[in-house]
Amino acid sequence: MTSRRKFLLTSGAALMAGAAALKWRAANAGPAPTWEVTHTDAEWRALLSPAQYEILRRGGTERPFSSPLYKEHRAGRFLCAGCQNPLFSSAAKFDSGTGWPSFWKPLERGVYTSRTTSLGFRGAEVQCRRCGGHLGDVFDDGPEPTGLRYCIDGLALTFTPGAA
Numbered sequence: 190m191t192s193r194r195k196f197l198l199t200s201g202a203a204l205m206a207g208a209a210a211l212k213w214r215a216a217n218a219g220p221a222p223t224w225e226v227t228h229t230d231a232e233w234r235a236l237l238s239p240a241q242y243e244i245l246r247r248g249g250t251e252r253p254f255s256s257p258l259y260k261e262h263r264a265g266r267f268l269c270a271g272c273q274n275p276l277f278s279s280a281a282k283f284d285s286g287t288g289w290p291s292f293w294k295p296l297e298r299g300v301y302t303s304r305t306t307s308l309g310f311r312g313a314e315v316q317c318r319r320c321g322g323h324l325g326d327v328f329d330d331g332p333e334p335t336g337l338r339y340c341i342d343g344l345a346l347t348f349t350p351g352a353a
């Protein structure tokens with residue numbers, strides 16, 4: 190009895206994960222990239238601050254409300270702190286109330302959404318499409334027009350004011 194109930198719960202979760210995966214795929218059409226920018230682990234450690242390395246190369250997460258970019262409201266572009274790839278426009282930034290810079294869509298060729306994370310079936314990992322650096326996660330509870338919420342670590346980003 191117990192195992193059957195467990196099986197049913199698992200299948201339900203799998204179905205929901207499938208639906209979420211379709212949505213991520215629609216938002217990130219195209220095959221898995223080969224990273225254009227690659228470095229050895231030692232090179233990444235030299236290029237990044239310890240806190241940036243922890244997030245970009247080891248999938249860490251910064252403390253909420255700790256990034257000055259959370260309150261960055263000027264027009265401009267958010268680039269990958271690892272390779273300067275343009276990732277997000279200020280035009281798609283919104284205040285999610287979560288404490289992490291949030292966007293409802295990435296720039297063309299900005300990010301790659303690779304796999305479901307340990308956060309469960311409602312989120313997927315977001316990586317820089319150019320260097321594979323871990324940026325954060327995407328969820329399906331964002332605002333229109335996409336309904337997506339890219340929840341990004343500010344330490345994985347640099348901001349360039351100007352044209353969005």
Ligand SMILES: [Zn+2]
Binds near residue numbers: 269272274318
């Ligand atoms: Zn990058």
